[in-house]
Amino acid sequence: MARNSTKERIFEEAAILFRDKGYLASTMRELAAKVDLQVSSLYSYIGGKEEILHKICFDNARRFLTGLKNIEAQPLSPSEKVQKLISEQIHIATSDVTSVTIFNDEWRHLSEPYLAEFLQMRKDYERRFIKIIQEGIDAGEFVEIDATVAVFTLLTSLRWLHRWYPARKGISIKSLEREILKVIFHGLKAR
Amino acid sequence: MARNSTKERIFEEAAILFRDKGYLASTMRELAAKVDLQVSSLYSYIGGKEEILHKICFDNARRFLTGLKNIEAQPLSPSEKVQKLISEQIHIATSDVTSVTIFNDEWRHLSEPYLAEFLQMRKDYERRFIKIIQEGIDAGEFVEIDATVAVFTLLTSLRWLHRWYPARKGISIKSLEREILKVIFHGLKAR
DNA sequence: GTCTATACGATGATAGAC
DNA sequence: GTCTATCATCGTATAGAC
Numbered sequence: 001m002a003r004n005s006t007k008e009r010i011f012e013e014a015a016i017l018f019r020d021k022g023y024l025a026s027t028m029r030e031l032a033a034k035v036d037l038q039v040s041s042l043y044s045y046i047g048g049k050e051e052i053l054h055k056i057c058f059d060n061a062r063r064f065l066t067g068l069k070n071i072e073a074q075p076l077s078p079s080e081k082v083q084k085l086i087s088e089q090i091h092i093a094t095s096d097v098t099s100v101t102i103f104n105d106e107w108r109h110l111s112e113p114y115l116a117e118f119l120q121m122r123k124d125y126e127r128r129f130i131k132i133i134q135e136g137i138d139a140g141e142f143v144e145i146d147a148t149v150a151v152f153t154l155l156t157s158l159r160w161l162h163r164w165y166p167a168r169k170g171i172s173i174k175s176l177e178r179e180i181l182k183v184i185f186h187g188l189k190a191r
Numbered sequence: 192m193a194r195n196s197t198k199e200r201i202f203e204e205a206a207i208l209f210r211d212k213g214y215l216a217s218t219m220r221e222l223a224a225k226v227d228l229q230v231s232s233l234y235s236y237i238g239g240k241e242e243i244l245h246k247i248c249f250d251n252a253r254r255f256l257t258g259l260k261n262i263e264a265q266p267l268s269p270s271e272k273v274q275k276l277i278s279e280q281i282h283i284a285t286s287d288v289t290s291v292t293i294f295n296d297e298w299r300h301l302s303e304p305y306l307a308e309f310l311q312m313r314k315d316y317e318r319r320f321i322k323i324i325q326e327g328i329d330a331g332e333f334v335e336i337d338a339t340v341a342v343f344t345l346l347t348s349l350r351w352l353h354r355w356y357p358a359r360k361g362i363s364i365k366s367l368e369r370e371i372l373k374v375i376f377h378g379l380k381a382r
Numbered sequence: 383g384t385c386t387a388t389a390c391g392a393t394g395a396t397a398g399a400c
Numbered sequence: 401g402t403c404t405a406t407c408a409t410c411g412t413a414t415a416g417a418c
Contacts, residue, residue, distance in 0.1 A: 024216055149370040
């Protein structure tokens with residue numbers, strides 16, 4: 001009994017291809033070669049190229065939104081919520097690089113109406129993240145800052161973590177998380 | 192006398208196209224339509240599609256490296272240097288969105304040997320930025336952090352500034368800069 | 383489910399007349 | 401420098417035999 005079905009292998013190889021070359025530059029011919037099939041045979045398993053992109057983007061969007069929902073529901077302070085959100089982002093980005101890369105970089109090649117739906121989920125996540133930061137500011141836990149600027153500043157560095165963290169070879173996920181939290185919570189400047 | 196030559200108009204329209212749809216999804220036919228020429232006429236002005244991408248990527252790489260070099264040469268503290276670097280990134284990213292978007296998002300479609308050359312310039316910039324942070328740590332101006340993690344955390348949020356700052360409508364560049372500096376230097380947490 | 387064969391449109395680029 | 405015409409190639413996807 002094989003560990004992975006042909007369909008699973010197609011999705012996995014496609015993800016690697018999309019990650020390395022981008023969605024548009026990846027061809028069905030290459031994908032077929034990777035899984036040792038003729039191009040036409042791929043279509044016995046999937047409806048088309050975009051179906052793969054769609055699955056990756058929406059699986060990840062749902063994953064992040066579910067994580068956020070769980071954190072929102074817990075009786076935590078804004079600080080603790082932000083810490084958990086950052087921790088979650090780091091763990092997902094480092095453990096599932098391929099998938100997160102595509103989620104972050106290739107969603108724009110979704111066709112309508114999926115693109116609009118995706119953007120709405122993304123915006124929803126950002127809006128709810130901003131709300132948590134604003135609650136922290138109002139509660140006096142965070143400094144008086146523009147919550148939107150703060151969220152995008154930190155969210156952006158997390159979203160593209162997958163691109164740069166291989167540059168810091170040898171660091172453990174635990175240390176990576178500690179260092180990032182240090183920068184985000186306390187900033188660069190010594191007291 | 193026209194303000195822009197045909198060649199300049201081709202580069203400008205191509206940049207907008209690349210920014211909006213990505214390099215691969217942009218076609219020479221679309222570009223020709225934008226500048227009111229037949230496709231074949233474009234080739235009287237440029238050698239090919241990649242020449243445009245090449246120019247945008249390398250012009251920007253040089254611009255950022257030149258800015259860094261100037262700052263390095265000044266008799267400033269690491270803190271002041273970092274502040275100037277951040278300020279410069281913000282000004283370029285907000286004043287020349289189109290160009291910076293392509294520089295950040297589309298360089299990977301450069302073919303060799305240009306790709307390798309580009310990556311080397313990029314790495315050089317990062318390495319020198321890390322060095323400044325490390326000097327700040329050694330001088331006691333910055334907290335004891337992993338300089339690489341710190342640089343990528345902040346550099347990433349600056350590099351993709353062009354993607355999110357329209358989400359914070361109405362904010363002035365001055366305020367944007369102040370808020371970002373606040374987050375990066377002092378962090379989220381209230382004292 | 384896998385194959386061979388192929389449809390069919392889009393692509394970057396060129397040839398050569400004017 | 402601009403055009404019309406065209407090329408070779410590659411893209412996703414389908415038809416239909418086995």
